[in-house]
Amino acid sequence: MFAxxxxxxxxxxxxxxxxxxxxxxKNCFYYWQKKxxxxxxxxxxxFISVRTGTGSRTGFTQPVILTYPNGISLQLxxxxxxxxxxxxLRLA
Numbered sequence: 017m018f019a020x021x022x023x024x025x026x027x028x029x030x031x032x033x034x035x036x037x038x039x040x041x042k043n044c045f046y047y048w049q050k051k052x053x054x055x056x057x058x059x060x061x062x063f064i065s066v067r068t069g070t071g072s073r074t075g076f077t078q079p080v081i082l083t084y085p086n087g088i089s090l091q092l093x094x095x096x097x098x099x100x101x102x103x104x105l106r107l108a
Contacts, residue, residue, distance in 0.1 A: 017048040017051075017052075018048065018051075018052050018055075020038060020040070020045070020048070021045075021048055021049050021052040022052075031045060031087065046086060046087055049087060050085075050086075077094050078094055079091050079092060079093055079094055080092040080094075080096060080101065082101070082104055082105065084107070090104065092104075
C-alpha cells in the first residue's frame, strides 16, 4: 500500500480520481497515507514559524495553503485576514 501512497503525487490526479482508478476507498487510502507519514515522519508536529512580508493585510502576496493532517488542503487567497487563518488552524 505504501507504493500507492508514493505513486499519488506523480500521478497528477486528485485523491478521488486516483482511488477510483486503483479501486480503493478514500478512507482506505487516507488510513495508509497516515500510516506512511507516521513511518516516514512526514507530518510535522505542532506549528512552524511563518514570516510575512509587506503587501496584503496578512502580508502574504501569494495564496496561503493549509494542509490538515487528514490530507485536506485549503487554498486561501492572498490578503485573507489573520483571524480567519487562525480560526482555520484551530480546526486541525
